Amino acid sequence: MSQEDQQFMQSVKKTTTFENGHYSIGLPLRNHKLPMPKNRCMAEQRLASLRRKFRKDPGFYEDYKCFMDNVIEKGYAVRVPDDQLNHADARVSYIPHHGVYHPKKRKIRVVFDCAASFQDQSLNSRLLQGPNMTNTLVGVLLRFREEPVAMMADIESMFYQVKVPEHDADLQRLFWWPDGKLNEPMEEFRMMVHLFGATSSPSIASYALKRTAEDHKDIASPEAVQTVLNNFYVDDCLKSVPTEDDAMTLAKDLRTLCASGGFTLTKWTSHNRKVLMSIPEEQRAKETKNLDLSSEALPVERALGIQWDTETDAFTYSIKLPDKPMTRRGILAVVNSIYDPLGLLAPVILPAKLLLKDLCKEQSGWDEDISEKHAEDWKGWTEDVTCLSNFQVNRCLKPADFRRTASAQLHHFSDASEYAYGTASYLLLENKQGKKHCSLVMGKSRVASLKQVTIPRLELTAAVVAVKIDKMLHQELQVPLQPSTFWTDSTTVLRYIDNDTARFKTFVANRINVIREATKPSQWKYVRTTENPADLPSRGLKAKSLAQSRTWIDGPSFLLNNECDWPEQPMQRKESLQNDPEVKNMATVNTIKVEEDKEPLNKLIDYYSEWHKLKRAVAWILKLKRTLQQLKDERNHQPSRKRP
Numbered sequence: 001m002s003q004e005d006q007q008f009m010q011s012v013k014k015t016t017t018f019e020n021g022h023y024s025i026g027l028p029l030r031n032h033k034l035p036m037p038k039n040r041c042m043a044e045q046r047l048a049s050l051r052r053k054f055r056k057d058p059g060f061y062e063d064y065k066c067f068m069d070n071v072i073e074k075g076y077a078v079r080v081p082d083d084q085l086n087h088a089d090a091r092v093s094y095i096p097h098h099g100v101y102h103p104k105k106r107k108i109r110v111v112f113d114c115a116a117s118f119q120d121q122s123l124n125s126r127l128l129q130g131p132n133m134t135n136t137l138v139g140v141l142l143r144f145r146e147e148p149v150a151m152m153a154d155i156e157s158m159f160y161q162v163k164v165p166e167h168d169a170d171l172q173r174l175f176w177w178p179d180g181k182l183n184e185p186m187e188e189f190r191m192m193v194h195l196f197g198a199t200s201s202p203s204i205a206s207y208a209l210k211r212t213a214e215d216h217k218d219i220a221s222p223e224a225v226q227t228v229l230n231n232f233y234v235d236d237c238l239k240s241v242p243t244e245d246d247a248m249t250l251a252k253d254l255r256t257l258c259a260s261g262g263f264t265l266t267k268w269t270s271h272n273r274k275v276l277m278s279i280p281e282e283q284r285a286k287e288t289k290n291l292d293l294s295s296e297a298l299p300v301e302r303a304l305g306i307q308w309d310t311e312t313d314a315f316t317y318s319i320k321l322p323d324k325p326m327t328r329r330g331i332l333a334v335v336n337s338i339y340d341p342l343g344l345l346a347p348v349i350l351p352a353k354l355l356l357k358d359l360c361k362e363q364s365g366w367d368e369d370i371s372e373k374h375a376e377d378w379k380g381w382t383e384d385v386t387c388l389s390n391f392q393v394n395r396c397l398k399p400a401d402f403r404r405t406a407s408a409q410l411h412h413f414s415d416a417s418e419y420a421y422g423t424a425s426y427l428l429l430e431n432k433q434g435k436k437h438c439s440l441v442m443g444k445s446r447v448a449s450l451k452q453v454t455i456p457r458l459e460l461t462a463a464v465v466a467v468k469i470d471k472m473l474h475q476e477l478q479v480p481l482q483p484s485t486f487w488t489d490s491t492t493v494l495r496y497i498d499n500d501t502a503r504f505k506t507f508v509a510n511r512i513n514v515i516r517e518a519t520k521p522s523q524w525k526y527v528r529t530t531e532n533p534a535d536l537p538s539r540g541l542k543a544k545s546l547a548q549s550r551t552w553i554d555g556p557s558f559l560l561n562n563e564c565d566w567p568e569q570p571m572q573r574k575e576s577l578q579n580d581p582e583v584k585n586m587a588t589v590n591t592i593k594v595e596e597d598k599e600p601l602n603k604l605i606d607y608y609s610e611w612h613k614l615k616r617a618v619a620w621i622l623k624l625k626r627t628l629q630q631l632k633d634e635r636n637h638q639p640s641r642k643r644p
Contacts, residue, residue: 130203212261343443422537
């Protein structure tokens with residue numbers, strides 16, 4: 001947690017109160033003494049621009065007006081009293097606003113532009129963002145798949161359920177017309193709640209929700225408390241439980257617990273009709289409110305963006321690709337539009353990623369038309385991906401009649417090709433009757449670097465990805481897990497992992513350290529390429545073939561056998577690494593003891609490597625000797641001079 005995050009938490013804890021059934025939390029300003037810029041004129045100009053849009057688009061105006069009427073009616077915004085309009089010394093800031101539509105629901109939401117800058121200052125620049133207190137999206141989805149009976153709910157206007165103290169509300173002033181009448185003079189309002197658009201609001205709302213669970217943990221059911229802490233992603237609750245009775249009890253307890261903090265759970269949905277009937281109709285999702293639950297089919301809902309067919313209790317896919325130009329930029333936009341947080345479609349998406357890699361390698365411009373060959377490949381992929389409408393994955397990781405689980409273990413498969421590397425992770429369950437079941441939990445596919453990398457290095461990189469996914473799954477899944485098993489079809493990787501004596505080159509050494517710190521060599525096993533499901537996300541697969549691939553969905557069939565019947569481990573993993581190119585060469589150092597020779601002539605002989613040079617040197621030395629001797633003799637025979 002950074003210093004700013006710590007400052008945020010101190011501010012929030014200090015200013016939190018509970019009044020009139022809701023939490024009230026002050027705005028976490030960086031500096032409370034710093035004056036706000038007088039940005040009234042900017043907000044007035046933005047409202048004038050908004051009025052021009054309203055007059056051009058009456059439908060937009062009606063939707064916007066309906067939203068603002070609701071905000072004012074519920075007390076989220078209140079009119080500023082006349083005697084408080086012109087306080088020169090008050091801390092006042094004005095927030096412009098605009099409307100955005102949900103791309104699928106066509107529902108408007110007014111966004112308060114707290115990032116609007118005036119004199120290089122905005123409300124967001126003065127607010128502390130706070131730490132990320134939201135559960136991970138992948139973690140919530142994984143826990144949603146654990147048990148047979150699932151349900152979803154949504155907190156109504158979550159940010160608006162957390163109040164702002166009155167002394168901070170003046171920092172959230174806005175302009176609007178009385179009763180939405182555009183010809184009337186605009187009036188000043190102030191928002192008494194945390195805004196959708198303020199950088200601090202997500203952390204504030206998450207803190208208030210978790211504070212609700214903490215403050216009521218002694219009186220609320222433990223299951224409801226844990227659900228609030230672990231199964232919400234912002235305002236969406238996704239929960240799975242063993243039985244429908246558990247679901248009905250939990251739904252009731254959750255509504256009570258959330259209401260105690262001022263939060264209302266709405267838009268309830270489930271694949272279980274009995275659970276749905278236990279929810280008051282006005283609190284159900286729109287699609288199920290007027291549904292005859294005794295005869296009509298249940299609708300397709302969205303679980304954090306994934307299509308959930310509640311009639312079959314399966315994740316389904318209806319891919320509608322956006323219409324983009326056949327350029328590198330357009331292809332990237334289309335590929336990124338496919339929402340696949342769990343990597344269940346990894347083999348199908350890989351060919352499109354490889355096409356992007358080829359375009360990058362050819363240094364194709366972002367808005368340059370692709371070649372005819374690439375265009376043909378792209379059209380083939382876009383046509384094939386529509387076949388995903390026939391592909392589905394069971395939401396639950398175990399059958400409805402599986403009963404109580406006796407043991408659970410993760411099995412991770414990794415593989416690589418010259419183009420890409422990938423992993424596939426499975427949860428192997430065994431019940432008390434000895435029945436086993438295996439399901440795909442998560443897939444991953446990554447494109448190899450443009451710089452050529454050897455296959456053993458890519459295989460090793462894939463193994464590291466498997467180790468990291470294992471760590472994440474152990475943190476997120478709430479199933480008691482036995483030590484994981486890792487599978488690879490590379491005997492080279494197995495020899496690297498098994499070896500205790502070799503000194504590897506840096507690339508391999510770093511990755512072996514990651515693997516050995518998290519796992520034991522005994523956890524790593526060999527699997528034949530033909531039985532390795534990770535071969536699919538490392539090479540790619542057509543959508544039509546993926547829909548028919550039970551190995552990808554259920555894992556290799558041998559996992560359902562006894563461990564003694566698993567693939568036999570090859571002898572190659574025990575072979576020496578003596579000539580392996582990834583092993584550093586051992587340098588030989590010879591130590592020689594040299595004693596200094598005190599004989600001058602020997603030093604002279606060692607210094608000169610040629611005979612004639614040695615003779616010349618000796619001659620010069622002898623000549624120097626004679627000259628020095630003569631000078632000495634002359635000095636000795638010279639008469640000394642006496643002073644007068």
